[in-house]
Amino acid sequence: MGLPQAMEATQGTKRKRVDEKSPLQQKRLKLLEGRKRLPIWLKQKEIRHALRDHNVLVLSGETGSGKSTQVPQFLLDQPWCSGKIAITQPRRVAAISLARRVAEEMGTPLGSSSPSSKVGYSVRFDDNTSPSTRIKYLTEGMLLQEMLRDATLGQYSCVIVDEVHERSVNVDLLLGFLKQLETRRSSSLKVVVMSATADVDSLRRFFSEMPIVTQGAISTALPTGAAETNGDECRSGSEAAWTGFGDEEERETANSSGVVASISKRIASCHVEGRQYPVVIRYLDNHSDDIMETTLHRIFQIHCKEPMPGDLLVFMTGSDRILDLQKIVEEYAQNLTSDFPKLLVLPLFAALSQAAQQRPFQPAPPNTRKVILSTNIAETSVTVPGVRFVVDTGMAKVKQFRIRLGLDSLLVKQISKSSADQRKGRAGREAPGQCHRLYTEAAYRSMEEHDKPEILRCDLSAAVLTMKARGADDVLAFPFLTPPPRDAMEKALLNLLRLGALQETGQISALGRKVARLPLTPSLGRVIIEAARPEMNCLLEVIDIVACLSVESIWLNVDTEEVRERAQTARQQLAKRSGDHLTLLAAVQAYAAEHSDRRRWADDHLISHRAMQSVMDVRKQLTAQCKQAKLLLRDTEAASASDEGLQERVLRCFLRGFSGNVARLCPDGSYKTFIGNQTVAIHPSSVLRGRKLEAIMYNEFVYTSKAYGRNVSAVQLRWYEEIIG
Template sequence: MAEDQHRSKRRKTKADGSVVRIGDKVISLSAYLQPTQQPKKEQPVTDQQTATPTEKTQAETVKQDKKLKPERRPKFAPDSPLLKSRKALPIWSYQDEICSSLRGANDVLLIVGETGSGKSTQTPQFLCSEPWCRRKKVRVQSQEVNVGGVIAVTQPRRVAATTLANRVAQEMGTPLGSSREGSVGYSVRFDHNVPKGTKVKFLTEGMLLQEILRDPNLRQYSAVIVDEIHERSVDVDLIAGFLKQILSSDKSGRGGIPLKVVIMSATADVEKIQDFFKPQQPEASVQFLRIKGRQYPVEVKHTDKPVLDLQEALMKQIFKIHLQEPLPGDILAFLTGQEEIETAQRLIEEYTATLAPNMPKLMAYPLYGQLSMQAQQDAFRPTKKGFARKVVLATNIAETSVTVPGVRYVIDCGKAKVKQFRSRLGMESLLAKAISKSSAIQRTGRAGREGPGKCYRLYTSETYDSLRDADLPEILRNDVLGAVLTMKARGINDILSFPLMDSPDIESIEKALMYLHFLGAVADDGSITDIGKKLALFPVSAPYGRVLIAACEPEFDCLLEVIDIIACITSGENIFHQLQSEEAKEEVEELRRELYRREGDIVTYLTTMQQYTAENSDRVEWCKKRRINVRNMRQALNIRKQLRGLCLREGMLREPPPPDPQPFSPLSPERAEALLRCFLRGFVGKCALLAPDSSYVTIQGKHVVAIHPSSTLHGQKKEAIMFLEHVFTQKNYAKKVSAVQADWIVEAMTRGGGGGGGV
């Protein structure tokens, strides 16, 4: 009796959610919690094995927890800093509205959330625990398949996808890299981190397009969130079209389960998007929410008169802020490109070395698209030196999606490099052009994300008033070759009938189809070929993909060499630093001469990569001596690794290549010829012949081009040249140039790309 009383008291002092107390009786709920569990035979136990009812219930609860495997949800204390910061976001109070907007027959939600509202990080977290977001087993064409369970969040840039994924992973209690399992992952070109059990997956628009080609119904996703749609890239316009097709289909490819779509932007054309996604069912509609941002006041300062030298004005403004404005308060400066950023970084490093010891240091961090993932993340971390100010030198990739912590001062140069394709000339221009008012407002907002700030615009208020309201959609100004190939690979035969918010002109589409026909990507009847399907899945442009395929042919047999070259070309603006002074040229001339090849830039890239990977001591020092961009070479190594892995998986490589370092062996003239003829399979349309007046005239369009000063063939005269890029800056330039022979061009045009005719 005494023992029973003792046990009763012990039960009362122990809280247990799986038991009910009525008076002094304790009733276990384990039978109700585990109705399917089979009762075990009672075994005789010794005193040491005796368990109290409470202990038994706890053990049963643990078993039950293991069996049910509940979703990993963040278990934050009420005073958790992460939870507090989430609740402080303006979007937090809209959680119920966002969730209820996608219940029932409504499958599309448009959120216009101002800068700082928290839409990019919070919306997927609100939705991933909704009942419709669970993975379900369904029958599709007599097969049992899984549908849903994951939310995709597209971003226009790699840095946004990876940064947001890291932040949301922390907020959901499963930081990336801490375990093989987790709630959040990301997928960008040449870099994937998708843990087992991922519920939210951030990815670039291009990566989602790749997934659409492999799975047109996007079966792994319950929802797709399209973020920053106002940027109107070619990829996001294609995604919008494919999503519209899925939404308007009979959903049989998803076993009848609808796909939810959320469109998000800071500055969207609401009516246009609502009209585009307008559902066919009368009972459904495009839901719309407008969310105010958390924006502190920002003082905007314009120049009194137009600025003649942007680089000089920007440097002066950075130094002035550093000397006159108090700490803490970091600087975000918008520049036009990688070359300008690296020049500014060098000048800042020289300047900070001259500062007095009692002055805070000025730490410069670059931020642009081709930068390695690690270097991009460095721009978001606090400076390691306590008594210092950080200045982030960025292109327009820092305009939207991501917040650089600590920024109080923004310097806006008012320009951005814009690609524009001229289909009649078959030429792309890359010029620094004035930004739109929308971009200027976005840049200004970066100074007021964490507190009151200042924005210094390096242009007059009159110039601002003259800016256009928004940028022209990319699909109306860029080459549509990749877009047409993607549509063909997805089975869209009638390109003109594909749903797009803005359609490119017919001439651009026709030119793209002709080029794809030459590459062997489309047949005479316009249908996609096996080569075309393969090209669409490569993470490089169609011409480079065609060169990769040709490199596997016995005639050329140069796949590893082609991978090395493509890795160098796609790693950044240029692996070679431009030498400004004669003194600098003299310093590195001898060492660079070891890399330069008379055949031109393609073989020079190969020689550089082969010598770099053969270096067994200090690769950084090797690059510095030759004034080669260290960051770009590291990125090239990463791309090389990814392309080699892809070619192994596709059966294009029979066995893994030997590991680095390998002894360097110069390419023979015969092998160099085979390599250049291989590149003609993708780039015969970009060739020019030497004219009697010593100028080069393109074989397509008969345009005069000059060899760009950055080329090893600059100033030389060859019978014919092949160029991988064709741009207009100050004049009509051919870039990445190699010497070829006229009969090679004729041969390549006659043979085509393996399935098409000539051009």
Template sequence: MTRGVATECVRHVATCLAPARSVSPMDNRPPPAKKFKSSLSLCGQKRENVFTHEREREMQQQRRELPICRARGQLITHLRQRETLILIGETGSGKTTQIPQYLYEAGIGRQGIIAITQPRRMAAISLAARVAEEKKTELGKLIGYTVRFEDLTSDQSKIKFLTDGMLLREAIGDPLLRRYSVVILDEAHERTVHTDILFGIVKAAQRKRKELHKLPLKVIVMSATMDVDLFSQYFNGAPVLYLEGRQHSIQIFYTKKPQSDYLHASLVSIFQIHQEAPPWHNILVFLTGQEEIESMSRTCREIAKHLPQGCAQMTVLPLYASLPHPQQLRIFQLGQKDCRKVILSTNIAETSVTIPGIKYVVDTGMVKAKRYTPESGLEVLAVQQVSKAQAWQRTGRAGREHAGICYRLYTEDEFEKFLNMTVPEIQRCNLATVMLHLLALRIPNILTFDFISKPSPDAMQAAIEQLELLGAVEHKESQIILTAMGKKMAAFPLEPRFSKTLLLSPEFHCAEEILTIVSLLSVDSVLYNPHVKQDEVHSVRKKFISSEGDHMTLLNIYQAFKNVGAHKEWYKENFVNGRNMTMASQVRRQLREICVKFGVRLESSRSDTGNIRRCLAHALFLNAAELQPDGTYATLDTRQHVAIHPSSVLFHCKPSYVLYNELLHTSKCYMRDLCVVDAEWLYEAAPEYFGRKLKGVKS
């Protein structure tokens, strides 16, 4: 951790409270080979966990034992005196839950709302619930939260947890953030797109409020790991406070040799721990995505069924972003002492969240992330290595309540080659949404916006060109401004292409159907595809499948869902993920309200699916691919070779032109969520753009 340019460094804000010395990566380690032997002779079965009264009784004691507690007085002094602070505190120090309470209890920022941003909705919700519990108040009153499509706050709310994206949306309506007296930007090391923009927004709001003699805005940037020099410089030499101390020690073990199959290594690790550890020691495993997690969950449960009698039981719980909140809450329920809890999670569990009972962390060292190349116009979702900062965040999950152990499924030499910090998302994503937000924020010149890490000029220019093609921006007197369409597009919590689809839908008399499709594409898959029942799945799905593609198939499934209601038996019989379907229904309701606000005519095309596909073509034309003479596909924009994903209903078909929702790179570059379209519709959508790209249509 660098400490160079910080204008003030408060080192011992709290003393280290670790009861035993943490074992560093360089300490003596037992032979890793023992941990990864392939014997899986263990047992377990799933049981429902329940909250206990013991948690409530111990809560105040837990607060007093947090490393941050000893530094309370010193912290309040610094928080009161400083306009901007950067706070570095180890994972488990208590900074996220306690700092907002310290501010409120000391009367700092009571003139407005204390906002605490989180990169993920689950963290915002669970943290708000935890702080409300600690304050002994009903969630939604003094303590509230706001996440995408969900707001649990009231006029009484003074401490508000919210996703960085939601605070950014509030800034569009009020760039000075007048409702807030303190903004805490937590988990700053994650460097999400929304967080990076917020750095610039709160910095500008703080300066402007001072110039206008308004209520001062206090800004606190927090993380366990970050490039403090960069952040201190960006915030005009803001002081850096180091909160030293973690509550419990953590041992870290590496593998002796590189692991060619991290999924197999994870599985072996889980059951090796299960064999050797007491049953009340729970396990957290970091995997890369929903499909991988669900598959591993099934495998673990199947193995557990065939283990000898007398062994500890095992409850396997998946955790990923699109899992509905009630299902996510299961990971926080305290388990029984004779039943081990194994949580299989994406990087959603990396930060801020304390999962009860976690003793062991298994880190695969992999994460699924998007990467955009402006030169090719290709945005690909691919599995890649984590950074060192991410690895340390994952390690910290093991030492939240007691001494823990982290098994890293990679060698120490491999770890040393990891990037120190995660590449900021703003430097590896399509910037169309970013540029739209900045224009909606009335930034005078978006190309010179005060980014903490500036994206490449090529990426910014490519984003502006995309928005121009979508009719969202125009050039006026050497400035880029939003069109009337662009202003409406910015009001939807969606990617610009989906906002455009909704706003165009009245022209094609299919707004109701487009609402449904966009909502279904905004959540993880509503389809459940167990590998062991593929023939049965295919047979059942026949009644829904449309030869016009996945969009129409999803529409058929949703309409059937609405006709029968949310019946568990229907979900089971049709292999539909009821949790995701319910979430899509909630998203649809919220989007419909925004459409009503803008006077969008909510008509139904009824049986005319051609109009629906034509509407999709007019808004999603940038994601189009064309069948080649050799039977393969190429994107129309960059001629990138792509293939139809096996999960698509069009996998065995060869339509001439298709739209796709996203590209996923595994063994090859796959198109997912496809819709059959006509070349003429694409040409109608953007004649100049497609005049030189479509072989089937002449300009």
């Protein structure tokens, strides 16, 4: 769901009495015609029958099938559906705009605007539901958060997990929990798993495999009624595209006690066609050694040959390359004769300001073709209108956690086939299009089928704590769609133990439960808990810093030399000698103290106003949560400037959460980590860059062109030894 759709969706009007002439109902009837033309409309009956007879439905369908909006509406009046329907989304904008759309289609007001509302959404900072809400769109993280209050998700008759193919960590955790619930919950729970790719087999297999049974807990782990099924009625008709798990696919699973259970009739699957215009694919004949040159060439080739209208979308790796290419394309474009349309080059990446990110959505001036140079943000997160030509460099930056080194690497890698196909699809959303792949067909065939799921690429500390806090104690036996390697799990368990979030037995500690409730990484959560201790007494200050560290960087991207100098002088006013943590605190305090014009203050200091707004949101949320958890002793008044020991206490708190991220200065001038003795450089974005200090602590350890510590402060070895000791 793209931004324009999100913006054009309108708020339902308030009205006491709903009749056929009300605007809501008129709108509903108008939309009904369009709904009937969606590919999924014809599958309505099959989907209902599938869930009448089965507990799990795997629904695959490409973009444009209408599954995200229609499936909950198909199920709402089913006899088994007495509770709510949850439908999860990976992104907030999608959850909000889908809820708006479905409310309109149903002719009901949205969310909390009316007690009669049937459709709502719930995302961080914005819960727009009412007690009457039946269909609830929410982010994956929100549903996981709800599981802290009720791990059985008792208010829901059905949970629909959308966009499963994106394979976020949260989706993988949800699928594991839902699989457990589906067999363990006393009342039945229907689960619909929706995915764009046709990779249905692994999902079916996942839900058909028996949970691992341990310690004689067989009765609770066995699916109730597994034996009563024969699977003869549901796959008989060839009129149905979905297939039930029948005899031929019936599985026999033996657990360690030798008990054999036959599984059938629990899982159905269904495929819906998407709605896309055809896209012609062009490959290179030979591999290109200079991708920038090849991209430049291809942009002008398309521009000069292909008729208007039709904008170009170019997929590249990162902002640096995008800005470089922008300059070159603009230079060349000046030499175009007036026979050709003009070119408007627009960069698109997440770190851009809100206004700059909006520019690709605005119509181009007359006789002008837009060339959008984008990162992966345009692959899933935003949909740029008007694009008929996609240029795909075949590369992307990918984050990967290195378990042994304990750092994240962010390196350029070849994309997968499904990513290449997703990029291709961006050319065929409004009209037939072209996709120019700047690699050979052989290179395409050699690509991985799918991206590596995030759960195989990230630090598992947060995921493990999420599991433990929701009752999945035996994390090694958790049902993963793709189980992470054992050493990755062990590393996470050790980290949580070091933080004190787990007891020696591996069970979650009281402190761990507090950390798990906070919308933060376990390390940052631990810092919060430390700061609340009476002898530390610096929670408000720490919340300000933690809020900064948990959002995008507050420092604005500077690209020109002149702006860079302005930025340096502005930032020096805020910079603190001890490093980035207290510099961030100074920035937040100055921003919060600015009551007249915060936007201007941010612009003057070359600080991102958008980032600062999220900092304030997070700060508010954390403060409220800490009050609720009785962690907050002081109220709103800031500590006096004369509080000499404050800075030291703040840094000691961070050290408690990040004791693994400490390095000491070596005689050769480099920093070496205490754990692992690896070289780490201070990131160029730090106020401490180039400084030589006894020891440093940093929040992130990331490998790009070399190993950098980001968000760095000076610490004393003495503090570190006290914590380790």
